[in-house]
Amino acid sequence: MSSNVAETMNGIRERSMLAxxxxxxxxxxxxxxxxxxxxLLMMDTRWVxxxxxVWFGVAYGIFLQYGRFCMxxxxxxxxxxxxxxxxxxxxxxxALFSITAGLxxxxxxxxxxxxxxxxHIIIGGLIFGFGMVFTGGCAxxxxxxxxxxxxxxxxxxxxxxxxxxLFADLGSWSNSLAPSSWAASAAEKxxxxxxxxxxxWFDLFTTGYVWDLSGGTVADALATGNTWLDVFVGNALLGAxxxxxxxxxxxxxxxxxxxxxxxxxxxxxxxxxxxxxFWGMLTASKxxxxxxxxxxxxxxxxxxxxxxxxxxxNIFNFGELLQKMGYTEGMSIQxxxxxxxxxxxxxxxxxxGGWILDLLGRDMMDNVFFGLENGIPNPLINAPLLMSxxxxxxxxxxxxxxxxxxxxxxxxxxxxxxxxxxxxxxxGARLGMGCNVGAFFAAVTNGDLxxxxxxxxxxxxxxxxxxxxxxxxxxxTAGDVFDI
Amino acid sequence: MAIKFGKTGEGEYExxxxxxxxxxxxxxxxxxxxxxxxxxxLNLIFDNPSSGESIIAxxxxxxxxxxDRQNGDGAFVWKIxxx
Numbered sequence: 001m002s003s004n005v006a007e008t009m010n011g012i013r014e015r016s017m018l019a020x021x022x023x024x025x026x027x028x029x030x031x032x033x034x035x036x037x038x039x040l041l042m043m044d045t046r047w048v049x050x051x052x053x054v055w056f057g058v059a060y061g062i063f064l065q066y067g068r069f070c071m072x073x074x075x076x077x078x079x080x081x082x083x084x085x086x087x088x089x090x091x092x093x094x095a096l097f098s099i100t101a102g103l104x105x106x107x108x109x110x111x112x113x114x115x116x117x118x119x120h121i122i123i124g125g126l127i128f129g130f131g132m133v134f135t136g137g138c139a140x141x142x143x144x145x146x147x148x149x150x151x152x153x154x155x156x157x158x159x160x161x162x163x164x165x166l167f168a169d170l171g172s173w174s175n176s177l178a179p180s181s182w183a184a185s186a187a188e189k190x191x192x193x194x195x196x197x198x199x200x201w202f203d204l205f206t207t208g209y210v211w212d213l214s215g216g217t218v219a220d221a222l223a224t225g226n227t228w229l230d231v232f233v234g235n236a237l238l239g240a241x242x243x244x245x246x247x248x249x250x251x252x253x254x255x256x257x258x259x260x261x262x263x264x265x266x267x268x269x270x271x272x273x274x275x276x277x278f279w280g281m282l283t284a285s286k287x288x289x290x291x292x293x294x295x296x297x298x299x300x301x302x303x304x305x306x307x308x309x310x311x312x313x314n315i316f317n318f319g320e321l322l323q324k325m326g327y328t329e330g331m332s333i334q335x336x337x338x339x340x341x342x343x344x345x346x347x348x349x350x351x352x353g354g355w356i357l358d359l360l361g362r363d364m365m366d367n368v369f370f371g372l373e374n375g376i377p378n379p380l381i382n383a384p385l386l387m388s389x390x391x392x393x394x395x396x397x398x399x400x401x402x403x404x405x406x407x408x409x410x411x412x413x414x415x416x417x418x419x420x421x422x423x424x425x426x427x428g429a430r431l432g433m434g435c436n437v438g439a440f441f442a443a444v445t446n447g448d449l450x451x452x453x454x455x456x457x458x459x460x461x462x463x464x465x466x467x468x469x470x471x472x473x474x475x476x477t478a479g480d481v482f483d484i
Numbered sequence: 485m486a487i488k489f490g491k492t493g494e495g496e497y498e499x500x501x502x503x504x505x506x507x508x509x510x511x512x513x514x515x516x517x518x519x520x521x522x523x524x525x526l527n528l529i530f531d532n533p534s535s536g537e538s539i540i541a542x543x544x545x546x547x548x549x550x551x552d553r554q555n556g557d558g559a560f561v562w563k564i565x566x567x
Binding site: 065067068070072073076077080081082083084085086133136137141145148149150152153256259262263284285287288399402403404405406408409410411414469473477481482 | 487489503504505506507510511512514515516518519531532533534536537538540541542545546547555556557558559
């Protein structure tokens, strides 16, 4: 080959997203997942229900990695380095998902149930928000970062799984930590003996406190009789879009406006200038904005797909379908498994932790969380868990293609932060009944205002976390590193 | 691993934060830039992709310029000129 051709070939190889080692690995992973999917469908077409979870997970993983879309960054970078990029991205995604979720709801395919309102939501958010500053990522963020080769994020997944499982299965020793009113209320519920709901702090919390609370959506509250009005004016506009506009305005005024006016050399800005500045903030990071749009659209599509499949198979829960397909192990006593039908992160991780602990000999089904509500199915047939695997793989494929994949081994400090922070995230998630996705993103976009309360807790916890983190950093870098 | 920050030439510095994950790279970049004078250059080396977007927003928002970006095998080398 002449040197010109060789140079051009090298140039192409350098710019190509596939013709390099990482690209080949990406193709390999994609081919493997596709092959396994086809094989499953050939064995039994009903696996499509599970595969929908997997492939939406892959899509989420791609969008998350593409936009570096992490809700921990939304809070943490806002307070730590005054960068509103992710806070803006989350608001964009929220506004859009509220519309797609609204469309799914009015067509009758929604699988969403609102959360009961109570103090546990803000406290859970606080603990979760504090933990995520130290782990370097939120719940969904830790999944996509694991896909980038970040071993610290993988440690977060480990600790978030086990902390949740252990927390949900706390033993009798924890009973004294719960108010006696909870024990009385729990006993009245008449739950089956094998669940031992009056035993264990989390069971008492769930059956003796949370079950006495109620929740609802804005649509439920409006109840005009016209579903479109209730959902789009209530859930989407009042419940999501208006709050996001208010938050975006606050972000603009407190973090973006000054720099924008200085860069544009505007001393007496007009309203049009402010609007341009606001738009500038929204589009400052195109990747983030696009990821937000993509997530909002696909989150809605997943709800529709799962809802449609449930109607097609005439089921309320994947557990019913699994049993018809011959899988009966690991169900809850209601013969159900965890099957939200939309993007969710933490419960399936708890189930993985629970499954391993069960394998190690601990009885994990004598509680409400696993025994009554979610079951502990085999991870290989746990649809939401495979969605999480999909997120990791989707992120890995994109990272490999972009030459961004790299195994990163954490030092002792980072590993400790990951494990402890992950444990806090797990506890916060179970208290708040979800994470940044399940307790905030999925909630506010479906008219459940408790999501904003979780976000408030998460933000406050994040603020305290950043302050604590800063103090730690100051002590660590005092005197030598940056003084030259 | 350790944070490596030092002067590499006339008006040129290097900050190596490879191995660090969010939020370290962006926070150390902020601290390092504070040590530079106007017009001086910081060679930033990091390998956590997620930090990149925040670094761009933080750096450019404060009037600095990222005038060169290289990446390969997961490592990023960016050149930042202080405004």
